[in-house]
Amino acid sequence: ETGVTQTPRHLVMGMTNKKSLKCEQHLGHNAMYWYKQSAKKPLELMFVYSLEERVENNSVPSRFSPECPNSSHLFLHLHTLQPEDSALYLCASSPAVVGDSPLHFGNGTRLTVT
Amino acid sequence: QQQVKQSPQSLIVQKGGISIINCAYENTAFDYFPWYQQFPGKGPALLIAIRPDVSEKKEGRFTISFNKSAKQFSLHIMDSQPGDSATYFCAASKRDAGNMLTFGGGTRLMVKP
Numbered sequence: 001e002t003g004v005t006q007t008p009r010h011l012v013m014g015m016t017n018k019k020s021l022k023c024e025q026h027l028g029h030n031a032m033y034w035y036k037q038s039a040k041k042p043l044e045l046m047f048v049y050s051l052e053e054r055v056e057n058n059s060v061p062s063r064f065s066p067e068c069p070n071s072s073h074l075f076l077h078l079h080t081l082q083p084e085d086s087a088l089y090l091c092a093s094s095p096a097v098v099g100d101s102p103l104h105f106g107n108g109t110r111l112t113v114t
Numbered sequence: 115q116q117q118v119k120q121s122p123q124s125l126i127v128q129k130g131g132i133s134i135i136n137c138a139y140e141n142t143a144f145d146y147f148p149w150y151q152q153f154p155g156k157g158p159a160l161l162i163a164i165r166p167d168v169s170e171k172k173e174g175r176f177t178i179s180f181n182k183s184a185k186q187f188s189l190h191i192m193d194s195q196p197g198d199s200a201t202y203f204c205a206a207s208k209r210d211a212g213n214m215l216t217f218g219g220g221t222r223l224m225v226k227p
Binding site: 102 | 118120146148150155156157158159160163165203205210211213214215216217218219220
């Protein structure tokens with residue numbers, strides 16, 4: 001049990017579909033993150049939320065839309081994705097954005113766009 | 115622009131040997147350098163981290179060496195074990211954004227029994 005739970009574990013969607021990824025953390029953390037892990041590329045930070053406010057958005061295409069309704073839940077809404085968006089999407093949490101307390105990652109959602 | 119470069123991409127080591135993974139960074143504002151370990155089907159987990167006020171940090175069989183002037187840091191795994199087989203990521207971040215990490219490309223380590 002990692003303390004950070006992501007659902008679903010696997011998702012296959014067509015380019016015209018709309019789907020959402022869900023992340024829940026049971027650690028009492030105040031910061032949550034979405035990372036993208038593609039083959040042969042470094043982990044890419046997509047979005048950061050601190051106390052439910054977005055503090056970072058790394059030029060991510062608008063077809064990815066995050067939502068953080070409270071400090072325990074984070075969603076990534078997906079629509080009209082491209083095949084190159086196929087990747088492992090990792091959610092993480094930490095006590096705060098500042099400082100050096102470790103990121104706690106979930107096990108990811110493996111997304112395949114057909 | 116890749117701000118943290120990691121090498122090698124893959125590494126095979128015999129059991130009991132030393133595994134060495136290197137990283138180089140470009141941004142002099144970085145001041146926190148963690149290493150994460152990822153097993154297949156799992157998310158990364160923090161292994162060990164260092165700040166630039168020290169040149170070395172050791173935790174068990176894992177050691178980070180840091181060279182501020184060269185903007186390089188490395189992970190050494192002593193007495194490597196098959197259970198150490200995983201992908202290792204170095205990362206870096208700035209003082210006021212410690213957890214907004216920039217990751218290296220990863221090294222897939224295989225330790226042969």
